[in-house]
Amino acid sequence: MKIIIYRDDENCLVVCCPCYDENSNEEQKYEFLLYVQNKDVPRLPDGSVRPSWILESEGVKETVFLRNAWSVDDNGNLIFLRDRAIEYKKEHFRYLRKPFLEKLDIAFMKALEVGDSATVASVVAQKQILRDITDIDMSQHDTPQKLHEFIPDVLKTV
Secondary structure (H helix, E strand, O other): OEEEEEEOOOOOEEEEOOOOOOOOOHHHHHHHHHHHHHHHOOOOOOOOOOOEEEEEHHHHHHHHOOHHHEEEOOOOOEEEOHHHHHHHHHHHHHHHHHHHHHHHHHHHHHHHHHOOHHHHHHHHHHHHHHHHHHHOOOOOOOOHHHHHHOOOOHHHHO
């Protein structure tokens, strides 16, 4: 199946999958594809035509991993924006750690109330580990899929 790809205003990849009439022949499908490309690919902010490309859907399968970290170059080739993907992963880590930090805040307050300095110190250390999670090295996750699947152990067990 053929699809349409283009870059949005934030340089992210957009994939447009037309819904073909199942009774259409190949020529009708292609005409419909061109119609959708003309109708649904938005213009650039200056009003000019936004570059877009028609590809086989098989060509974009890998983009399911870290969807907003993909773009397309001026020749219609897919580009994985690793730095952007790492920022998305860090946001994901922040989201995952939030409930853990909230639980630790409660444990911290309870330990303070009873004067349990050992528990206070333990909670402070655990919270620091969670705060440092966004500084973790992700270089060993060298493919979009590996980076997508990576979750630090501390976010699985705390």
